Amino acid sequence: MPINITMPALSPTMEEGTLAKWLVKEGDEVSSGDLIAEIETDKATMEVEAVDEGVIAKLLVEEGTEGVAVNAVIAVLAEDGEDASALEAPASAGETAKPAAAAPEPTLETPAPKPETSASPAKAGAAPETPQKLASTPMPGARIKASPLAKRIAALKGIDLSALTGSGPHGRIVKKDVENAKPGTAVATRTAASPSKVGTASPDGLILPQLLDDRVYDPESYELVPLDGVRRVVARRLTESFMQVPHFPLTVDLRLDKLLAARKGINAAAREGIKISVNDMLIKASALSLMDEPDCNASYTDDGIAYHNGAHISVAVAIDGGLITPVVRNAHLKGLAEISAEMKDLAARARERKLKPQEYMGGTFSLSNLGMFGISNFGSIINPPEGMIMSVGAGAKQPVVGENDQLEVATVMSVTLTCDHRVIGGAEGAKWLQAFKRYVEQPEAMLL
Amino acid sequence: MTDTNFDLIVIGSGPGGYVTAIRGSQLGMKVAVVERAEIGGVCLNWGCIPTKALLRSAEVMHLMKHATDFGLKAVKPEVDLEAVVKRSRGVASQLSGGVKFLMKKNKITVLEGEARLEKGSPAPKVIVKANKDGKDASYQAKHVILATGARARAIPQAGLEPDGKLIWTYKEAMVPDVMPKKLLVIGSGAIGIEFASFYNELGADVTVVEAVDRILPAEDEEISAMAEKAFKKQGLKILTKASVKDLKAGKNSVKATITPEGGKGETHEFDRVILAVGIVGNVEGLGLEALGVEIDRTHVKVDGFGRTGVAGLYAIGDLTGGPWLAHKASHEGVLCVEGIHGKNEAHPFDAWNVPGCTYAHPQVASVGLTEAKAKEAGHKIKVGRFPFVGNGKSIALGAGEGMVKTIFDKETGELLGAHMIGAEVTELIQGYVIARQAELTEEDLMHTIFPHPTLSEMMHEAVLDAEGRALHI
Numbered sequence: 001m002p003i004n005i006t007m008p009a010l011s012p013t014m015e016e017g018t019l020a021k022w023l024v025k026e027g028d029e030v031s032s033g034d035l036i037a038e039i040e041t042d043k044a045t046m047e048v049e050a051v052d053e054g055v056i057a058k059l060l061v062e063e064g065t066e067g068v069a070v071n072a073v074i075a076v077l078a079e080d081g082e083d084a085s086a087l088e089a090p091a092s093a094g095e096t097a098k099p100a101a102a103a104p105e106p107t108l109e110t111p112a113p114k115p116e117t118s119a120s121p122a123k124a125g126a127a128p129e130t131p132q133k134l135a136s137t138p139m140p141g142a143r144i145k146a147s148p149l150a151k152r153i154a155a156l157k158g159i160d161l162s163a164l165t166g167s168g169p170h171g172r173i174v175k176k177d178v179e180n181a182k183p184g185t186a187v188a189t190r191t192a193a194s195p196s197k198v199g200t201a202s203p204d205g206l207i208l209p210q211l212l213d214d215r216v217y218d219p220e221s222y223e224l225v226p227l228d229g230v231r232r233v234v235a236r237r238l239t240e241s242f243m244q245v246p247h248f249p250l251t252v253d254l255r256l257d258k259l260l261a262a263r264k265g266i267n268a269a270a271r272e273g274i275k276i277s278v279n280d281m282l283i284k285a286s287a288l289s290l291m292d293e294p295d296c297n298a299s300y301t302d303d304g305i306a307y308h309n310g311a312h313i314s315v316a317v318a319i320d321g322g323l324i325t326p327v328v329r330n331a332h333l334k335g336l337a338e339i340s341a342e343m344k345d346l347a348a349r350a351r352e353r354k355l356k357p358q359e360y361m362g363g364t365f366s367l368s369n370l371g372m373f374g375i376s377n378f379g380s381i382i383n384p385p386e387g388m389i390m391s392v393g394a395g396a397k398q399p400v401v402g403e404n405d406q407l408e409v410a411t412v413m414s415v416t417l418t419c420d421h422r423v424i425g426g427a428e429g430a431k432w433l434q435a436f437k438r439y440v441e442q443p444e445a446m447l448l
Numbered sequence: 449m450t451d452t453n454f455d456l457i458v459i460g461s462g463p464g465g466y467v468t469a470i471r472g473s474q475l476g477m478k479v480a481v482v483e484r485a486e487i488g489g490v491c492l493n494w495g496c497i498p499t500k501a502l503l504r505s506a507e508v509m510h511l512m513k514h515a516t517d518f519g520l521k522a523v524k525p526e527v528d529l530e531a532v533v534k535r536s537r538g539v540a541s542q543l544s545g546g547v548k549f550l551m552k553k554n555k556i557t558v559l560e561g562e563a564r565l566e567k568g569s570p571a572p573k574v575i576v577k578a579n580k581d582g583k584d585a586s587y588q589a590k591h592v593i594l595a596t597g598a599r600a601r602a603i604p605q606a607g608l609e610p611d612g613k614l615i616w617t618y619k620e621a622m623v624p625d626v627m628p629k630k631l632l633v634i635g636s637g638a639i640g641i642e643f644a645s646f647y648n649e650l651g652a653d654v655t656v657v658e659a660v661d662r663i664l665p666a667e668d669e670e671i672s673a674m675a676e677k678a679f680k681k682q683g684l685k686i687l688t689k690a691s692v693k694d695l696k697a698g699k700n701s702v703k704a705t706i707t708p709e710g711g712k713g714e715t716h717e718f719d720r721v722i723l724a725v726g727i728v729g730n731v732e733g734l735g736l737e738a739l740g741v742e743i744d745r746t747h748v749k750v751d752g753f754g755r756t757g758v759a760g761l762y763a764i765g766d767l768t769g770g771p772w773l774a775h776k777a778s779h780e781g782v783l784c785v786e787g788i789h790g791k792n793e794a795h796p797f798d799a800w801n802v803p804g805c806t807y808a809h810p811q812v813a814s815v816g817l818t819e820a821k822a823k824e825a826g827h828k829i830k831v832g833r834f835p836f837v838g839n840g841k842s843i844a845l846g847a848g849e850g851m852v853k854t855i856f857d858k859e860t861g862e863l864l865g866a867h868m869i870g871a872e873v874t875e876l877i878q879g880y881v882i883a884r885q886a887e888l889t890e891e892d893l894m895h896t897i898f899p900h901p902t903l904s905e906m907m908h909e910a911v912l913d914a915e916g917r918a919l920h921i
Binding site for chain 2: 147148149150152153156168169174175333448
């Protein structure tokens with residue numbers, strides 16, 4: 001029997017992806033674990049591994065094809081002894097299988113991988129697993145660790161375990177994690193999206209189509225760069241956030257001198273290879289402030305407000321063609337050296353688009369720093385479902401009025417906290433900033 | 449001169465305190481432990497361990513009395529009370545010595561004396577009034593963990609107060625001077641029932657009075673009923689829904705007024721009375737109020753990692769509330785010290801995963817929700833039961849009385865609770881505790897191989913029975 005290799009869902013939010021590159025060609029022998037393709041997902045480029053062994057009989061989707069729906073057949077694998085050349089493309093591959101020079105027809109009927117909800121206990125345990133013949137596990141290289149009970153509950157509620165962060169030992173997903181998750185975590189059924197001549201309209205109908213009128217701009221007068229996964233997601237999510245989240249900004253000025261001095265001291269005393277940045281210290285200070293003001297470490301949901309146990313700090317990293325927010329998990333428990341090392345690694349891999357989904361999802365608070373560009377202050381758009389995002393401006397020497405009304409020179413930095421008002425009131429946000437100010441202005445407090 | 453600066457000072461060396469100290473030392477902390485009485489605390493010296501030694505004597509007595517059932521002849525067995533108590537004390541002192549060795553091995557400084565706290569930074573200062581010379585010495589640590597435990601509750605308003613001679617708490621009951629002919633046990637929790645079982649086996653005429661409608665009120669109702677039946681069969685008198693008031697100690701006996709609910713009080717005379725009406729935390733004399741530690745009745749309020757809300761101050765074990773069990777204290781202590789060290793974020797304390805054991809004859813053991821509590825919590829449940837009489841090993845042991853009961857969530861297959869009564873069930877329960885901790889479902893348990901012939905097979909059968917698939921019944 002030939003085996004269909006299908007477009008894998010590499011993250012729970014992924015509905016379609018771009019087949020960036022084939023790493024095999026027709027006639028190649030592959031065995032389980034071999035890399036066969038690179039797929040550009042909504043946020044990153046990931047490699048797909050073969051699950052079965054055999055000979056690549058046919059590649060059904062051309063390199064560079066955008067918008068290949070999850071679960072569409074992308075290649076056919078012939079098992080040993082089968083005549084690869086005799087194989088025809090399976091009928092079910094249908095439209096999506098056509099090598100698409102133009103934009104591929106969206107496959108509306110593609111079923112989301114639906115967990116089996118069999119009542120039989122013998123089957124239910126294995127339910128959340130994707131069908132056996134899928135060419136890729138949901139997350140290559142990352143086995144999902146979950147307790148049997150968590151798997152069962154996830155299956156019953158239709159939750160995709162790969163979207164969750166486990167709170168058990170070694171990140172194991174336990175009952176508590178699935179109970180707190182919303183069924184919506186499962187891959188949603190797609191709504192219609194009409195192919196358009198210019199640009200792509202909203203993939204989910206939430207946003208009004210944004211098309212350029214030929215009468216305003218002559219099509220010859222600009223160059224159109226197609227949207228990639230990152231751009232598309234950033235566009236959708238930020239529009240949703242800005243329109244749906246009632247947000248308000250709070251700004252405060254912080255004196256930075258002590259923090260800079262502390263940083264100098266720390267770096268002087270640190271082992272070779274460790275160099276703490278101001279941003280690393282701000283990550284730590286943010287995390288500790290979230291622990292001090294746990295009301296602010298929260299997400300709005302229709303079922304209630306989710307108060308997070310850990311402070312997971314998303315840090316905005318500009319990448320070629322967009323923005324991504326790798327997460328420093330449990331930053332409140334980590335030392336500066338650890339945060340610094342982790343951040344360096346995450347940022348480097350973010351720029352190469354090599355982050356795994358679990359590395360850029362699950363933050364509870366975001367930090368965006370444009371200080372290095374000399375921006376004095378700015379407001380960011382909330383990164384849902386997080387409740388707050390902080391925008392950090394540049395530290396600059398300024399005249400300030402000291403305690404005894406004398407003028408002095410101090411390094412002052414302005415930060416703006418944007419809050420989701422459904423979760424965080426003005427007073428709570430202000431209290432959080434007070435806590436943050438204390439850590440920045442008295443950095444010794446971070447050692448407590 | 450002893451060091452006065454530590455990373456961690458633990459106050460109390462019971463199973464909570466000394467285990468916490470060892471874990472702290474393993475994590476590289478410089479640790480001291482303060483103890484005002486014996487190293488090892490109540491558990492080793494006046495609780496779990498010496499009572500188990502006493503109950504072992506009772507068990508041997510029981511077997512000797514029933515020797516003919518096993519084809520053996522025993523001359524009429526007699527109790528040498530002094531020797532029974534001596535054995536129990538010997539066991540306690542051997543283990544207390546063991547803990548002293550563990551302290552030394554882990555380089556833990558033992559400060560013998562009474563501790564109190566004063567404001568300090570980064571953690572409260574610990575002032576220890578030495579047992580040796582009554583002099584105060586001040587110690588400072590980065591973290592202080594309170595593990596001062598609890599003691600028997602007295603209710604003076606109701607005339608229930610121990611006198612240490614005729615009216616006992618667990619402590620005196622463990623070192624009886626005479627074998628009481630008529631004994632009254634007030635309270636039918638684990639402590640009350642264990643002493644009732646012990647004295648009954650050794651020949652006393654024992655009456656147990658319980659305020660609510662069943663004995664072992666924390667256990668599943670079905671288990672309580674089976675226990676009551678078994679104890680009554682052994683000659684124990686059990687009065688439920690009854691209260692005792694106004695204990696009046698005479699010269700060598702105590703008069704007690706026992707009032708059934710809604711009935712009239714009657715006065716009875718007993719040689720001795722054991723008060724087992726609960727536990728109060730040892731919160732006094734530590735200076736907690738001045739530090740602003742939140743206390744709920746006699747227990748220090750803490751979060752899942754033992755934090756009290758006062759910087760650098762933590763509390764674990766009986767002091768923080770129920771279940772009042774040594775293994776709960778040890779576990780909390782480890783969580784707390786790992787939390788301090790930044791090692792544990794995943795596992796805050798979960799009271800529902802603490803197994804409870806009563807070492808009477810028959811034994812009772814349980815974990816998780818009772819059937820009633822599971823229903824109350826809104827679970828749709830399936831229940832499995834398996835009787836000892838269907839198990840080969842228990843018949844061979846001559847212990848055919850008892851039951852294993854499992855309660856599962858019908859939908860998710862979660863093991864909500866497990867309840868057992870019968871021989872050696874206290875050794876079996878941990879299998880179900882592992883299942884709960886690892887979040888196994890009924891399916892995993894059904895697929896597990898249980899060795900034959902063992903009592904543990906009943907645990908498998910009770911799971912299968914919840915699915916209507918029990919094999920041997």
